[in-house]
Amino acid sequence: MPAWTIAEFDPATATPDVWRRYHAYRRARAIESDPDDPVVPDAVFEQGWRDERLDHDWAYHEAVVEADGQVVATFGSEAPKPGTPDYANNGHMMFSSAAVLEPWRRQGIGRAWLRHVLAWMPETGATTLTASAHEPDGRAFLRWLAGEPKQLLRYSRTDFRTLDWTMVQRWVDEAAGRAPGHTLEIHTHRLPEALWEEYCAARTEQMRHIPRDGLDMGDWVFDAGDLRDFYRQLDTYAADHHVIWVRDPAGRIVAITDVGYYPHQPHRVQQFFTGVHPDARGLGLGKWVKARMLQVVRDAYADRDIHWVRTDNATTNAPMLAINERLGFREYRVRGIYQVHRDQIAERLGV
Ligand SMILES: CC(C)(COP(=O)(O)OP(=O)(O)OC[C@H]1O[C@@H](n2cnc3c(N)ncnc32)[C@H](O)[C@@H]1OP(=O)(O)O)[C@@H](O)C(=O)NCCC(=O)NCCS
Numbered sequence: 286m287p288a289w290t291i292a293e294f295d296p297a298t299a300t301p302d303v304w305r306r307y308h309a310y311r312r313a314r315a316i317e318s319d320p321d322d323p324v325v326p327d328a329v330f331e332q333g334w335r336d337e338r339l340d341h342d343w344a345y346h347e348a349v350v351e352a353d354g355q356v357v358a359t360f361g362s363e364a365p366k367p368g369t370p371d372y373a374n375n376g377h378m379m380f381s382s383a384a385v386l387e388p389w390r391r392q393g394i395g396r397a398w399l400r401h402v403l404a405w406m407p408e409t410g411a412t413t414l415t416a417s418a419h420e421p422d423g424r425a426f427l428r429w430l431a432g433e434p435k436q437l438l439r440y441s442r443t444d445f446r447t448l449d450w451t452m453v454q455r456w457v458d459e460a461a462g463r464a465p466g467h468t469l470e471i472h473t474h475r476l477p478e479a480l481w482e483e484y485c486a487a488r489t490e491q492m493r494h495i496p497r498d499g500l501d502m503g504d505w506v507f508d509a510g511d512l513r514d515f516y517r518q519l520d521t522y523a524a525d526h527h528v529i530w531v532r533d534p535a536g537r538i539v540a541i542t543d544v545g546y547y548p549h550q551p552h553r554v555q556q557f558f559t560g561v562h563p564d565a566r567g568l569g570l571g572k573w574v575k576a577r578m579l580q581v582v583r584d585a586y587a588d589r590d591i592h593w594v595r596t597d598n599a600t601t602n603a604p605m606l607a608i609n610e611r612l613g614f615r616e617y618r619v620r621g622i623y624q625v626h627r628d629q630i631a632e633r634l635g636v
Pocket residue numbers: 381382383384385386389390391392393394395396397416417418419420421422423424425426427429
């Protein structure tokens with residue numbers, strides 16, 4: 286095998302020639318990791334990535350590994366910058382990932398990624414690498430590095446073509462009796478800007494209650510700036526975002542769900558966050574928002590051929606999984622999330 290070389294990669298300045306090699310790698314990698322999914326078109330992918338970099342709250346790094354004039358592996362990382370809203374709770378974290386095309390594995394490229402992680406960490410003061418994998422090689426590598434996963438995330442999907450629409454309607458109808466005085470609101474395509482602050486505050490509060498299992502991770506802030514960044518990217522992807530929430534009799538948003546639809550994934554709807562505030566649990570609000578959202582999706586995409594709705598949950602999230610199971614969601618794959626302190630990375634590398 287010829288020797289490989291590592292170069293920093295910047296999606297804002299990469300030349301067309303570098304992009305061409307990058308896209309060839311991306312397609313080869315997609316066959317390994319997500320063979321059922323369509324690949325994002327090149328121009329959309331490039332712009333989507335450049336959009337992401339406009340969020341200046343995060344420090345990003347990217348590198349490509351090349352051999353024989355081809356990209357054979359990539360590394361990337363992101364970490365909250367000091368002074369930004371998430372730094373106080375999560376400044377210790379660096380999220381990073383690496384992928385090596387199969388023929389190039391077990392030759393030390395993964396170790397080279399870890400050396401880059403150690404070099405990138407001081408920029409923000411991060412001390413803990415968080416990385417995840419669903420493929421056997423990735424899980425084995427991360428177990429070698431970090432031990433057992435700190436959390437398991439279950440990707441489940443339900444077959445939209447065989448959904449039990451009678452039950453869905455029943456869940457919607459039950460709400461009047463179980464949650465009197467509560468009102469449901471639907472916002473399709475984009476949430477109007479006047480509602481951003483209120484929605485983001487409710488979502489930030491509810492995200493605090495997502496199970497974290499063994500993860501060393503504090504609360505995250507989701508503010509109007511984050512929503513603006515998200516919408517910039519959705520615009521690039523020509524994607525839709527639908528939000529449903531429920532207000533309690535005092536007018537407080539106590540249940541939320543949102544989904545996305547990306548035209549390059551024509552057969553799939555992505556479920557994002559669903560949360561019911563702990564004070565409002567046991568009233569059937571989780572079933573109500575999820576069931577009503579499925580009806581919204583059915584109406585919005587009546588002229589499309591939706592096969593799947595995808596959702597991702599901690600394997601310990603019993604209440605959410607129970608609702609999802611009843612809607613026909615079944616496990617598709619499980620991803621392990623691993624964490625490791627920089628001292629242990631250095632020890633593994635012998636540096
Ligand atoms: C994870 C991945 C990046 C590792 O890349 P790599 O270049 O093969 O890793 P290295 O050659 O540097 O391996 C370093 C050590 O990790 C361990 N390791 C790596 N792959 C392993 C495997 N499949 N089984 C058991 N141990 C493994 C070994 O101890 C290895 O050292 P050794 O070869 O001297 O025994 C690669 O398997 C991959 O691309 N997987 C798919 C993407 C993914 O899941 N990424 C997860 C990380 S975010």
